[in-house]
Amino acid sequence: MCGSCEDAKANAGLPANKEEVFQQVIEAKKKGGPINPYGPNPADYLSNVSNFQLIESTLREGEQFANAFFTTEKKIEIAKALDDFGVDYIELTSPVASEQSRADCEAICKLGLKAKILTHIRCHMDDARVAVETGVDGVDVVIGTSQFLRQYSHGKDMNYIAKSAIEVIEFVKSKGIEIRFSSEDSFRSDIVDLLNIYRTVDKIGVNRVGIADTVGCANPRQVYDLVRTLKSVVHCDIETHFHNDTGCAIANAYTALEAGARLIDVSVLGIGERNGITPLGGLMARMIAADRDYVLSKYKLHKLRDLENLVADAVQVNIPFNNPITGFCAFTHKAGIHAKAILANPSTYEILNPSDFGLSRYIHFANRLTGWNAIKSRVDQLNLHLTDDQCKDVTAKIKRLGDVRQLSIDDVDSIIRDFHAEVSTPLVRPSEGSALEEDVSINEGPETKKQKIEN
Numbered sequence: 227m228c229g230s231c232e233d234a235k236a237n238a239g240l241p242a243n244k245e246e247v248f249q250q251v252i253e254a255k256k257k258g259g260p261i262n263p264y265g266p267n268p269a270d271y272l273s274n275v276s277n278f279q280l281i282e283s284t285l286r287e288g289e290q291f292a293n294a295f296f297t298t299e300k301k302i303e304i305a306k307a308l309d310d311f312g313v314d315y316i317e318l319t320s321p322v323a324s325e326q327s328r329a330d331c332e333a334i335c336k337l338g339l340k341a342k343i344l345t346h347i348r349c350h351m352d353d354a355r356v357a358v359e360t361g362v363d364g365v366d367v368v369i370g371t372s373q374f375l376r377q378y379s380h381g382k383d384m385n386y387i388a389k390s391a392i393e394v395i396e397f398v399k400s401k402g403i404e405i406r407f408s409s410e411d412s413f414r415s416d417i418v419d420l421l422n423i424y425r426t427v428d429k430i431g432v433n434r435v436g437i438a439d440t441v442g443c444a445n446p447r448q449v450y451d452l453v454r455t456l457k458s459v460v461h462c463d464i465e466t467h468f469h470n471d472t473g474c475a476i477a478n479a480y481t482a483l484e485a486g487a488r489l490i491d492v493s494v495l496g497i498g499e500r501n502g503i504t505p506l507g508g509l510m511a512r513m514i515a516a517d518r519d520y521v522l523s524k525y526k527l528h529k530l531r532d533l534e535n536l537v538a539d540a541v542q543v544n545i546p547f548n549n550p551i552t553g554f555c556a557f558t559h560k561a562g563i564h565a566k567a568i569l570a571n572p573s574t575y576e577i578l579n580p581s582d583f584g585l586s587r588y589i590h591f592a593n594r595l596t597g598w599n600a601i602k603s604r605v606d607q608l609n610l611h612l613t614d615d616q617c618k619d620v621t622a623k624i625k626r627l628g629d630v631r632q633l634s635i636d637d638v639d640s641i642i643r644d645f646h647a648e649v650s651t652p653l654v655r656p657s658e659g660s661a662l663e664e665d666v667s668i669n670e671g672p673e674t675k676k677q678k679i680e681n
């Protein structure tokens with residue numbers, strides 16, 4: 227094996243042979259009690275799934291979202307909320323973007339937050355000189371490396387890029403603050419150009435190099451390959467940034483961690499250019515499924531909903547119905563078969579526990595897909611007493627009406643109460659059947675109130 231291949235192997239921490247990997251798996255199994263099938267594979271010796279950090283970019287990438295306009299007060303409120311949530315870094319818009327951007331950056335640096343504050347600049351000394359005066363803990367530098375951007379954006383070649391990168395990095399380092407170098411549009415850049423520039427900046431001593439899927443074109447397999455290759459070339463940490471144009475932003479982030487990246491750029495609700503980047507909440511959902519202890523030890527997940535509401539209000543969007551964790555039906559179970567199993571053991575149909583996020587699960591029982599177990603549970607909640615057979619009978623009535631029209635909770639409760647009254651005092655209420663169903667009042671839509679099932 228050539229010397230540089232040996233080096234690359236050592237950098238990547240690759241074990242000498244398969245036997246060693248096998249041994250690692252056995253050791254991991256011995257240590258760990260039950261193995262989480264959704265967790266990191268013990269054979270993924272490069273994986274940072276259990277050791278990742280978040281660079282929160284709502285106040286940089288998120289400011290590039292079409293609807294975003296953050297006042298200074300709103301930025302400060304968001305920065306404090308992000309810090310409270312526990313993000314590792316907060317990335318802010320370049321201080322050269324506008325006078326106010328610079329003033330806001332300085333104001334946030336003075337807040338004394340636990341999170342490190344970064345600003346994001348072009349790879350240019352004019353920007354770097356302003357950035358280091360703002361009080362930030364670090365500077366994220368970026369320059370386009372793909373043919374598209376070299377030709378149509380800044381018009382510079384790789385030699386020029388390397389020269390200005392070295393100048394900016396050495397300058398920022400001389401100020402004693404962190405420096406990250408990133409290539410914009412990494413996945414459409416020439417791999418040899420990329421590895422050369424990363425190797426160069428790594429040698430000068432950057433804290434991190436970044437890979438950016440600027441146009442959201444990458445798939446998880448390509449991400450794995452690029453991160454893994456880069457890992458064998460640099461010693462420093464690898465940060466990754468994924469746009470969501472083709473819906474892969476969360477999966478790509480997870481795969482990047484598996485391949486050995488350490489830091490993921492996120493924004494609240496994923497807001498950013500076009501349809502945005504990896505969303506903080508969605509990534510939390512993915513990561514808690516992989517390593518619950520790590521995620522719970524670092525991040526205040528019960529603050530997620532408020533954080534998302536804060537940002538959603540600020541940029542005037544709704545929380546999407548299918549949002550991981552906070553979508554309105556993320557923990558609502560509907561079909562009778564699901565409801566029965568959930569009532570017996572929530573893990574049957576849930577990979578995430580709503581209580582980890584300060585949320586509750588619901589059984590949506592007011593519909594024709596419902597089952598008698600769900601209805602029985604509602605009967606219990608109403609503090610009524612029916613036998614199992616009676617519950618089955620009343621469920622049949624509910625399903626019959628559910629075949630005719632959409633049901634509300636009040637509909638179902640009325641049917642149950644009337645049925646209960648009938649079976650308790652059959653002689654007092656001779657008129658059975660259809661009259662009962664016609665009597666029900668419709669006060670609310672089916673989604674406005676739901677049966678809450680305690681954890």
Ligand code: HCA
Pocket residue numbers: 287290346366367368408409410411436437438439440441467469499
């Ligand atoms: C952009 C820049 C960027 C930078 C990412 C990074 C991108 O707005 O185009 O600094 O790693 O997506 O490439 O957000």
Ligand code: CU
Pocket residue numbers: 287440467469498499503
């Ligand atoms: Cu971006």
